[in-house]
Amino acid sequence: MVRILTKANVAELLNMVDALEYVEEAYKQLTLGNAFVPQRIAITDPAPGLTLVMPGIIGGEMSALATKIVSVYKKNPEKYNMPTVLAKVMIQDINTGDIVGIMDGSLITAMRTGAATGVSVKYLARKDSKVMSIYSAGVQAKKQVSGVYYGLNQKLEKCKVFDLKKETAEIFKSEIEKELGIEVEISESSDDLLLNTDIIVAATTSTTPIFSGDKVPEGVHISSIGAHAPDARELDTTTIKKASLLVAGLKEACIAEAGDYIIPINEGVISESDIVSIGNIITGKISSRSSDTEITVFKSVGISAQDVAVGKLVYDRALKEGIGQDIDF
Amino acid sequence: MVRILTKANVAELLNMVDALEYVEEAYKQLTLGNAFVPQRIAITDPAPGLTLVMPGIIGGEMSALATKIVSVYKKNPEKYNMPTVLAKVMIQDINTGDIVGIMDGSLITAMRTGAATGVSVKYLARKDSKVMSIYSAGVQAKKQVSGVYYGLNQKLEKCKVFDLKKETAEIFKSEIEKELGIEVEISESSDDLLLNTDIIVAATTSTTPIFSGDKVPEGVHISSIGAHAPDARELDTTTIKKASLLVAGLKEACIAEAGDYIIPINEGVISESDIVSIGNIITGKISSRSSDTEITVFKSVGISAQDVAVGKLVYDRALKEGIGQDIDF
Numbered sequence: 001m002v003r004i005l006t007k008a009n010v011a012e013l014l015n016m017v018d019a020l021e022y023v024e025e026a027y028k029q030l031t032l033g034n035a036f037v038p039q040r041i042a043i044t045d046p047a048p049g050l051t052l053v054m055p056g057i058i059g060g061e062m063s064a065l066a067t068k069i070v071s072v073y074k075k076n077p078e079k080y081n082m083p084t085v086l087a088k089v090m091i092q093d094i095n096t097g098d099i100v101g102i103m104d105g106s107l108i109t110a111m112r113t114g115a116a117t118g119v120s121v122k123y124l125a126r127k128d129s130k131v132m133s134i135y136s137a138g139v140q141a142k143k144q145v146s147g148v149y150y151g152l153n154q155k156l157e158k159c160k161v162f163d164l165k166k167e168t169a170e171i172f173k174s175e176i177e178k179e180l181g182i183e184v185e186i187s188e189s190s191d192d193l194l195l196n197t198d199i200i201v202a203a204t205t206s207t208t209p210i211f212s213g214d215k216v217p218e219g220v221h222i223s224s225i226g227a228h229a230p231d232a233r234e235l236d237t238t239t240i241k242k243a244s245l246l247v248a249g250l251k252e253a254c255i256a257e258a259g260d261y262i263i264p265i266n267e268g269v270i271s272e273s274d275i276v277s278i279g280n281i282i283t284g285k286i287s288s289r290s291s292d293t294e295i296t297v298f299k300s301v302g303i304s305a306q307d308v309a310v311g312k313l314v315y316d317r318a319l320k321e322g323i324g325q326d327i328d329f
Numbered sequence: 330m331v332r333i334l335t336k337a338n339v340a341e342l343l344n345m346v347d348a349l350e351y352v353e354e355a356y357k358q359l360t361l362g363n364a365f366v367p368q369r370i371a372i373t374d375p376a377p378g379l380t381l382v383m384p385g386i387i388g389g390e391m392s393a394l395a396t397k398i399v400s401v402y403k404k405n406p407e408k409y410n411m412p413t414v415l416a417k418v419m420i421q422d423i424n425t426g427d428i429v430g431i432m433d434g435s436l437i438t439a440m441r442t443g444a445a446t447g448v449s450v451k452y453l454a455r456k457d458s459k460v461m462s463i464y465s466a467g468v469q470a471k472k473q474v475s476g477v478y479y480g481l482n483q484k485l486e487k488c489k490v491f492d493l494k495k496e497t498a499e500i501f502k503s504e505i506e507k508e509l510g511i512e513v514e515i516s517e518s519s520d521d522l523l524l525n526t527d528i529i530v531a532a533t534t535s536t537t538p539i540f541s542g543d544k545v546p547e548g549v550h551i552s553s554i555g556a557h558a559p560d561a562r563e564l565d566t567t568t569i570k571k572a573s574l575l576v577a578g579l580k581e582a583c584i585a586e587a588g589d590y591i592i593p594i595n596e597g598v599i600s601e602s603d604i605v606s607i608g609n610i611i612t613g614k615i616s617s618r619s620s621d622t623e624i625t626v627f628k629s630v631g632i633s634a635q636d637v638a639v640g641k642l643v644y645d646r647a648l649k650e651g652i653g654q655d656i657d658f
Contacts, residue, residue, distance in 0.1 A: 046388035071426025097400025
């Protein structure tokens, strides 16, 4: 029997507080060697878009085995009036191998990405953080703010946002103010986001640095979840150089895919050994910031363990609450 | 909208004649460079079984993009009264990336494996072949015979079978006689299968050679679809040495995974350049047998292109015939 969960079912079952907990656990199990994230498979030609096939397994109490299939077709909106990113998550019973759940994966992708930033905020940002800034009000932005909000135990008071499209920023403002009850301030310039802020989130589609490291203030925590190719980055070398802690969702994945770290490594400014997986900070193996003036950086490229964890969370809750539809294949 | 197809739906929609045609086309497109079969991902620990995640894409007229997730859990029958091998195939729309079909994959796996042997028989066996022998009457055996039967344009008259379990052979006999209307002869010994036969199919779980190459008669075609690890094989070095044509479903996959070819290569008896992908024979780039006395060998390890092709066939037909259930995710 396969439990089928639509986008609406997933939305009903998933909240950020739980997503944070499960993503944190996934990072922890990875560091403990109790999870496996194989290199994802990318398929393009002869298709007009990209498909990523991302399986993963997490042991321990979670016992989760799943695969996300996510496609990125840039011409979908224009040509087919469909989203660019489409995804589904297939959950297997870790004890039998049987596929027991299939669910829409778009919300899971956004939530686990927001949760990654949230976990980084929980462990790396200053405890008295109250203001965040976010670059881009795009598709990932709302769940990033939600991740920060719950990562700070609902102590976030204000979010500053800048987007090249004013209308996108306006919609973002009204939605976030309604959902989280915090103040949203639309900045007139990109650089304004660097002023009077505690947490900076970069969630753009840019492939070149979006701000100058010279202007980054003391004490901030930065999370970059955009750029995920070796020659693309959101953060410049100066930002990386100024940071006291360079953290990755998963070090191996960032060293393979994230220009934000790869480029400064190739420039000889930092070395691979300067980068740590966040699991090491969660488990206490490596200490977090020791002062309020340090700058901390978290870079995350999506890894399957995040989807596996959040997918399992949704599946387990669906069974418990009797939501979704069973199909006998 | 996702078309869901159960095992019964797939059985209703799939026949060997079509499977042969689609698998042949997949092999052809691979050789033409118009298809992509990434290395499959294997996941084991900390699960008590193996999961293989196998995406693939085939261009041309077929335009198929799909992923098979197949699990092999040896303790399933005993512990859970479930099959060892479970599989599902996810079909994507190659133009949008959207998952538009999800189907049970067990019959697809058996059919595409039978079809691989069938394609090899069509191109490599003697045209006057009438008798086949099959090692093992196990789960793959029936579809292997079906593949040979239709690969020979229904000119197969007799199938000799040997299985260590007499009862398994008896069931196989009655089912094949009923389904294909050919004679099935249960051999008393393994070596008897090498006598008075035109086509030899090895479909065992053995990891060591199942017959001596010294006893292989002139003119036969051999298809080996068992053993698929570098240190495992069904065919011995003598058999490989005696063959005039060493053919692979996909050369790269066999050189990476099939001990039947890897071991003789490592022994220095053959070299990689002696092995050809069957697509080269289908397209006529390389000639097939030129005499009735040559021995030909076909080795196939499962590759995703076979599943992608047969999955697409089933999906397209389901839409056309209105079979299955649509779910709006």
